Every structure is written in C-alpha cells, then in structure tokens.
Amino acid sequence: MDVQRPTGLNPEQSLRERGLRATRPRVAVLAALRDLGAHRSAEEVRVRVAERGEPLPRSSVYGVLDALVVAGLVMTADAGPGVVLYELGDRWHHHFVCRVCHGVTDVECVTGAKPCLTPGTDVGTVDEAQVIFRGVCTACASGARA
Ligand SMILES: [Zn+2]
Numbered sequence: 001m002d003v004q005r006p007t008g009l010n011p012e013q014s015l016r017e018r019g020l021r022a023t024r025p026r027v028a029v030l031a032a033l034r035d036l037g038a039h040r041s042a043e044e045v046r047v048r049v050a051e052r053g054e055p056l057p058r059s060s061v062y063g064v065l066d067a068l069v070v071a072g073l074v075m076t077a078d079a080g081p082g083v084v085l086y087e088l089g090d091r092w093h094h095h096f097v098c099r100v101c102h103g104v105t106d107v108e109c110v111t112g113a114k115p116c117l118t119p120g121t122d123v124g125t126v127d128e129a130q131v132i133f134r135g136v137c138t139a140c141a142s143g144a145r146a
C-alpha cells in the first residue's frame with residue numbers, strides 16, 4: 001500500500017507552476033521519485049514507472065529527468081564515477097557520499113539559498129553551487145572499529 005506523505009508533491013500542480021505541460025511521462029517520473037524517496041538512479045525510476053503501469057523506454061526516462069532537472073523540479077546527486085542519482089528538488093541541499101558503502105546522505109545547506117558559495121575567480125554569473133562531501137559515514141566508521 002502506498003503511504004502518501006502529508007507534504008507529498010502533486011506532480012501535475014508542480015509542473016504547471018513551472019510553466020510546463022503536465023505530460024504523462026513527466027507526471028509518471030515525478031510520481032515515481034516521490035514514491036521512492038531518497039536518491040535514485042534513472043534505472044530505479046524506470047522500474048518504478050513501469051510498476052505504476054505506465055512503462056517508458058529508458059531513453060524517455062533520461063530525457064524527462066534531464067528536462068525536470070533544468071526546470072528545477074528534480075535535482076541530481078553525484079555519488080561517484082558514472083553514477084548520477086536523482087531526487088525531488090523541493091529543498092536545496094548538499095550531499096555527503098561515503099567512500100565505503102557509497103551511501104548518499106543529505107547535508108543541509110547552511111545558507112539555504114542559491115548560490116551558497118561564490119567561486120574565487122570571475123567565471124561569470126553563478127546561480128547555484130552544490131557541494132559533495134566525501135568521507136566515511138558514521139555506520140561504516142563504527143563498523144570498522146568493531
Ligand atoms: Zn558508509
């Protein structure tokens with residue numbers, strides 16, 4: 001049984017708020033990310049979309065995810081070489097990636113507004129900066145000591 005979070009996102013409404021048409025693939029991908037929660041690969045999203053009874057080809061899932069990232073509805077987390085994870089972009093934050101278990105943990109943004117960092121050199125206009133913290137997570141660190 002699906003348990004809907006009280007603050008659960010309404011895909012159709014979110015798309016319209018961003019001036020996007022609420023097409024079935026976009027709604028299906030957003031609903032899948034909402035249902036799955038946390039940080040998910042495009043493949044996990046594709047499987048969940050299919051489970052919801054609206055299968056999409058892999059290329060469509062990637063295309064829709066890219067469009068939703070550009071629109072700010074979805075954000076990505078870099079979890080290591082070749083791995084891109086997606087999540088709903090309703091709250092700007094950073095990520096901690098464990099080098100041992102590759103777990104991804106949200107790190108709250110201390111300023112809460114983009115861009116929270118400015119580059120040291122004049123590269124142009126910056127509108128966002130996302131930090132990836134890397135190290136060994138608490139669980140792996142305590143396991144290593146045991
Ligand atoms: Zn770990």
Ligand SMILES: [Zn+2]
Binds near residue numbers: 039087093095105106
């Ligand atoms: Zn996150």
